[in-house]
Amino acid sequence: MLLLKNISLPLASFALEVNAEIHGRITAVFGPSGAGKTTLLDLISGLRRPKSALIQLDDRILTDTSRRIFVPARLRGIGYVPQDLALFPHLSVRQNLLYGQKMDRGARPAITFERVLEVLEIGSLVARHVSDLSGGEKQRVAVARALLSSPHLLLMDEPLANLDLPLRKRIIPYLLRVRDEFQTPMLYVTHDRFEALALADEMIVLVAGKVAQAGAVHDLFSRPVSLDVAGVLAVETMVRASVIKTEHGLTTVEAGPVYLTAVDQDLPPNTREVYACIRAENVILFKGPDTSTSARNHLPGTIRSLEPDGPLVRVELDCGFPLRALLTRRSCEDMDLKPADSVTAQVKAQHVHLIGR
Amino acid sequence: MSAEEWQIIRFTAWVSALSTLVILPFGLGTAWLLARRNWPGKSLVETLITLPLVMPPVATGLVLLDLLGKRQGVGGFLHREFGFDIIFTWRAVLAALCVMSFPLLVRSVRMAFEGVNPRLEQIARTLGAGEARVFFTISVPLALPGIVGGMLLAFARALGEFGATVMVAGSIPGKTMTISLAIFQSVQDFQDTTAWRLLGVSVVLAFIAVWTSEWVIRRKRTPQ
Numbered sequence: 001m002l003l004l005k006n007i008s009l010p011l012a013s014f015a016l017e018v019n020a021e022i023h024g025r026i027t028a029v030f031g032p033s034g035a036g037k038t039t040l041l042d043l044i045s046g047l048r049r050p051k052s053a054l055i056q057l058d059d060r061i062l063t064d065t066s067r068r069i070f071v072p073a074r075l076r077g078i079g080y081v082p083q084d085l086a087l088f089p090h091l092s093v094r095q096n097l098l099y100g101q102k103m104d105r106g107a108r109p110a111i112t113f114e115r116v117l118e119v120l121e122i123g124s125l126v127a128r129h130v131s132d133l134s135g136g137e138k139q140r141v142a143v144a145r146a147l148l149s150s151p152h153l154l155l156m157d158e159p160l161a162n163l164d165l166p167l168r169k170r171i172i173p174y175l176l177r178v179r180d181e182f183q184t185p186m187l188y189v190t191h192d193r194f195e196a197l198a199l200a201d202e203m204i205v206l207v208a209g210k211v212a213q214a215g216a217v218h219d220l221f222s223r224p225v226s227l228d229v230a231g232v233l234a235v236e237t238m239v240r241a242s243v244i245k246t247e248h249g250l251t252t253v254e255a256g257p258v259y260l261t262a263v264d265q266d267l268p269p270n271t272r273e274v275y276a277c278i279r280a281e282n283v284i285l286f287k288g289p290d291t292s293t294s295a296r297n298h299l300p301g302t303i304r305s306l307e308p309d310g311p312l313v314r315v316e317l318d319c320g321f322p323l324r325a326l327l328t329r330r331s332c333e334d335m336d337l338k339p340a341d342s343v344t345a346q347v348k349a350q351h352v353h354l355i356g357r
Numbered sequence: 358m359s360a361e362e363w364q365i366i367r368f369t370a371w372v373s374a375l376s377t378l379v380i381l382p383f384g385l386g387t388a389w390l391l392a393r394r395n396w397p398g399k400s401l402v403e404t405l406i407t408l409p410l411v412m413p414p415v416a417t418g419l420v421l422l423d424l425l426g427k428r429q430g431v432g433g434f435l436h437r438e439f440g441f442d443i444i445f446t447w448r449a450v451l452a453a454l455c456v457m458s459f460p461l462l463v464r465s466v467r468m469a470f471e472g473v474n475p476r477l478e479q480i481a482r483t484l485g486a487g488e489a490r491v492f493f494t495i496s497v498p499l500a501l502p503g504i505v506g507g508m509l510l511a512f513a514r515a516l517g518e519f520g521a522t523v524m525v526a527g528s529i530p531g532k533t534m535t536i537s538l539a540i541f542q543s544v545q546d547f548q549d550t551t552a553w554r555l556l557g558v559s560v561v562l563a564f565i566a567v568w569t570s571e572w573v574i575r576r577k578r579t580p581q
Contacts, residue, residue, distance in 0.1 A: 080483040084474075088481075099527045
């Protein structure tokens, strides 16, 4: 368990102020650029000193400004994979890997040189020089080097940010194997939704230095508490709406000319004005006559644009308000979707999330 | 070339090399402190270190003469307590060369340390390395071209030193006479041939030192 209590550090444009208790095996720290994510990792690893903080890893206090405790970085037992990986350019891969390896006390028996090489499949790279590695190889070597110092916590700062999407997808299983094999909890900074969903079980959303929301990853993505969080998590459709009625556990809201039905979400009593949030992947499109399905919301509209995104296509619709849908390229071709086509969008009531405003 | 001239060349090369080695540990330490740490009085120390580079060498020599002379300062203490003399001995030459070449070494090495990505040093710390290990296994190897370049520049500066040396060490043949002093003395004595021969030697030595220094620094900039 990592306890971050009353962390405070003034930065150029805002103050980093964090309170959080982290239990997850992999916890994502999610937030836009400049939200203070890297600074938070620097404070946890002991590379920077906070103005005030209590940082505790399991039963060990690492920083406690009130008692003037500050364990230096080298004694914290926290592995750090920074964004630029920071592999030592003058050393071979083997020398990099052995730099922090614990031989005696403090070494965790499960983390042996051979086992780490095997799990990350880098055995064939050890004799090479760092400059001869590809992006994905460097990535795995950096993770292995941090692991070999037998850390009690592994910090990763957007480690896949510099890799292209296919390579990122190939690295993720390695990180999952590291998680399962070595039982080292990880704090994983990212602003990529795909990485957060694929890797993390818990998540903290950091906006302008403050924890805007924390909880299980899936909850956060489907139930952002504020417009800030919804924006950071890139919920595609956010439309202003007014609550009309709430009955039988369903809330009906009016969004422009259309009505939307949402599962009642314990909005504060008497909330009238809300944002209705809909994720693009939860929108189903029909062409031709509207088909009867279990979805509560049937929204006739016109296609405004289609934008290919890898194997997917982002579709922008006008349903009286702008609605975004995410379809596979194949579906788009099968349905022969073109701009100006009339379609019906269907959204289940539990996929319409209401945020009070 | 006469035996006397060879002695002057050997002495100059030897005392210049020794001065470079003597200032190396202090130069590394000072450059690292200037590049990596903020401390009170830092800008004052920076200025003091640079002074010998811009002050008339004779003026620096005068300060040294005062400090190292037999009557007062460090020199007075050593003379009284241990009967150990600096002034007008080869040690005075060494002291003058050290002071005059120190700023050049510090400037080069400081730039080299500043060129090392601080993230690499930080990550080494998270891997359990203490400050000394980080310094010797990360900072110094990565700054090595700049350090070697700085040493060669300092060596070249020492080879040509005149003003400060003549003040504290005089120009005693066979004892404190360096190439620069010998050239001056030869011209005074109308021995132009000797002066030109020694000039040729000093050009060759300085050329080798500066050219090697440039080569070492350039090699660092070329990506591997």
